[in-house]
Amino acid sequence: MIINRLTQMFAHFILxxxxxxxxxxxxxxxxxxxxxxxxxxxxxxxxxxxxxxxENYDEVLNEKGGFSEEIxxxxxxxxxxxMGLGIATLKVIISMMAAYSLVYFRFSLATPIFWFIFIxxxxxxxxxIFPSYKIVSDMGLTNSYTGLVLPLxxxxxxxxxFRQFYKSVPDELLESAKLDGANSWRFFIDFLVPLSKTMIxxxxxxxxxxGYSQYLWPLLMTTDEKYWTVVMGxxxxxxxxxxxxSLPRVGQRFAYIILSIIPPVLIVVLLQRWFIxxxxxxxx
Amino acid sequence: xxxxxxxxxxxxxIFLAPTLIIISIFLYLPIVQTFRDAFTTQDAFGFGRFFAxxxxxxxxxxxxxxxxALKFTFIYIFVITVISCSLGLLLAVQAxxxxxxxxxxxxxxxxxYAIAPAVVGVTAQYFFSERFGILYALFNSLxxxxxxxxxxxxxxYLFIAGSWxxxxxxxxxxxxxxxxxxxxxxxxxxxxxxxxLRRFWTITFPLLMPTTFFxxxxxxxxxxxxxxxxxxTTTIGAxxxxxxxxxxxxYIDGFRGLDLGAxxxxxxxxxxxxxxxxxxxxxxxxxxxxxx
Numbered sequence: 194m195i196i197n198r199l200t201q202m203f204a205h206f207i208l209x210x211x212x213x214x215x216x217x218x219x220x221x222x223x224x225x226x227x228x229x230x231x232x233x234x235x236x237x238x239x240x241x242x243x244x245x246x247x248e249n250y251d252e253v254l255n256e257k258g259g260f261s262e263e264i265x266x267x268x269x270x271x272x273x274x275x276m277g278l279g280i281a282t283l284k285v286i287i288s289m290m291a292a293y294s295l296v297y298f299r300f301s302l303a304t305p306i307f308w309f310i311f312i313x314x315x316x317x318x319x320x321x322i323f324p325s326y327k328i329v330s331d332m333g334l335t336n337s338y339t340g341l342v343l344p345l346x347x348x349x350x351x352x353x354x355f356r357q358f359y360k361s362v363p364d365e366l367l368e369s370a371k372l373d374g375a376n377s378w379r380f381f382i383d384f385l386v387p388l389s390k391t392m393i394x395x396x397x398x399x400x401x402x403x404g405y406s407q408y409l410w411p412l413l414m415t416t417d418e419k420y421w422t423v424v425m426g427x428x429x430x431x432x433x434x435x436x437x438x439s440l441p442r443v444g445q446r447f448a449y450i451i452l453s454i455i456p457p458v459l460i461v462v463l464l465q466r467w468f469i470x471x472x473x474x475x476x477x
Numbered sequence: 478x479x480x481x482x483x484x485x486x487x488x489x490x491i492f493l494a495p496t497l498i499i500i501s502i503f504l505y506l507p508i509v510q511t512f513r514d515a516f517t518t519q520d521a522f523g524f525g526r527f528f529a530x531x532x533x534x535x536x537x538x539x540x541x542x543x544x545x546a547l548k549f550t551f552i553y554i555f556v557i558t559v560i561s562c563s564l565g566l567l568l569a570v571q572a573x574x575x576x577x578x579x580x581x582x583x584x585x586x587x588x589x590y591a592i593a594p595a596v597v598g599v600t601a602q603y604f605f606s607e608r609f610g611i612l613y614a615l616f617n618s619l620x621x622x623x624x625x626x627x628x629x630x631x632x633x634y635l636f637i638a639g640s641w642x643x644x645x646x647x648x649x650x651x652x653x654x655x656x657x658x659x660x661x662x663x664x665x666x667x668x669x670x671x672x673x674l675r676r677f678w679t680i681t682f683p684l685l686m687p688t689t690f691f692x693x694x695x696x697x698x699x700x701x702x703x704x705x706x707x708x709x710t711t712t713i714g715a716x717x718x719x720x721x722x723x724x725x726x727x728y729i730d731g732f733r734g735l736d737l738g739a740x741x742x743x744x745x746x747x748x749x750x751x752x753x754x755x756x757x758x759x760x761x762x763x764x765x766x767x768x769x
Binding site for chain 1: 479480481482483484485488489490492493495496497499500502503504506507508510511514564567568571572574575576578582583584585586587588589590591592593594595596599600601603604608609610611614641644645648649653673702705706709710724727728731732737740741744747748751752755
């Protein structure tokens with residue numbers, strides 16, 4: 194291949210512009226989160242870090258806020274983690290099982306059940322939000338982790354990811370497993386699950402980010418501040434901070450934004466190899 | 478389907494049970510409820526329920542503000558898709574080209590994918606606030622930007638907030654797509670065609686078509702549903718309802734107005750739109766088999 198210096202320089206130039214486009218907004222939010230509110234209000238957002246890093250972050254993490262002054266950002270972060278992990282874990286497990294049944298078993302109801310699950314792709318939670326809320330509240334699940342997690346587990350996407358993947362697994366695997374005398378449970382646990390490691394990792398990260406990012410559902414579901422998540426609290430805390438004190442607490446707001454961004458970003462960046470590998474698999 | 482399969486009386490249902498139970502309770506029950514809401518009216522006190530036929534649908538579709546939301550939703554999805562796809566593709570092509578620093582660029586470009594739309598919205602709000610906003614100040618000095626008064630400016634605000642993190646998602650998939658193109662094809666094209674721009678449009682881009690189709694669907698779904706958090710934290714429909722998407726409007730109508738009939742009808746119209754998208758997606762999957 195001919196290495197053209199000019200093309201290389203041009204590529205680096207474009208990529209640097211792209212990186213700046215992604216980094217600058219969050220950099221500004223971070224630097225602004227380390228200044229005091231008077232500076233921020235009189236001079237606007239700040240480009241360089243200020244002196245109040247520890248104070249602002251400590252205040253956001255530990256000071257109780259909300260309407261009844263019960264919740265801290267730490268508590269909301271924990272709730273978000275519970276929601277993200279709960280959705281990801283449950284979804285991966287039940288979807289693998291369902292996909293396994295649809296691909297590896299011969300039974301007459303397989304096609305109708307496939308369609309029964311498939312049609313659910315047409316109805317994301319946003320479309321059925323009020324009836325879902327009604328059912329969850331009739332079951333007494335508002336203000337509970339179960340209520341936060343279960344309705345979001347009900348979707349077919351992960352079943353299809355795993356179904357696609359199982360279909361690409363060579364038939365010989367099952368043939369040889371059968372020769373070794375493996376029954377359906379053994380084959381699933383000893384052969385298929387270890388083989389799906391990359392897919393599981395990717396799906397898990399994908400679903401964790403999905404669960405962690407939820408905004409509308411927790412907003413509707415939680416009236417008790419104990420169950421607030423960090424993403425949904427974003428807007429409520431904002432209102433509270435503006436009305437509660439004479440000076441808008443902009444610095445703390447930025448600290449709150451940065452804190453809420455860190456966990457999912459770390460997960461995606463640290464596990465990016467698995468994540469990307471899995472996403473490419475699912476696209477096939 | 479597999480040539481070799483298990484045969485059992487019950488085992489397959491044990492594997493299916495958790496999914497089926499959860500889907501029945503949290504998906505099918507609400508869907509049935511939605512249909513019931515959409516085809517009935519309730520009196521103001523919630524005592525009676527009457528069959529209403531298509532009345533709720535007629536009511537929704539004859540509401541001028543619904544048509545405004547429909548128009549905005551399509552414009553919004555279209556612009557977000559174009560911006561984030563083209564920038565994602567541009568960055569992916571360059572990242573595939575560089576010899577040094579490839580993985581560093583990759584890491585620096587994918588992380589916004591993990592940021593929740595509502596968080597993007599809250600952050601964008603500062604960049605576009607009259608008091609702090611760097612972008613507000615810049616655009617204001619250029620052409621008197623004021624999104625609270627001017628529809629076009631509110632559009633720009635939402636286009637930027639909506640596309641930003643989506644560039645990352647498009648970048649990831651385009652880069653993956655580029656890496657699956659075989660070296661021999663690229664090398665052969667190097668001999669035939671000297672202009673790298675023409676090489677891209679005649680060789681690389683057609684080979685990326687399946688990825689592009691796939692991403693268009695991803696972006697449409699994102700624009701449709703995930704932008705709720707962005708709108709609710711930025712314009713809230715400002716200047717005066719012109720920047721509501723269908724999902725946002727259905728939520729506001731149902732929540733504030735408590736008109737469950739109209740909300741149900743809106744939900745069903747959205748289901749039909751998603752159905753259309755899904756059919757297109759399926760046709761694309763079929764087409765894709767031809768490519769490979």
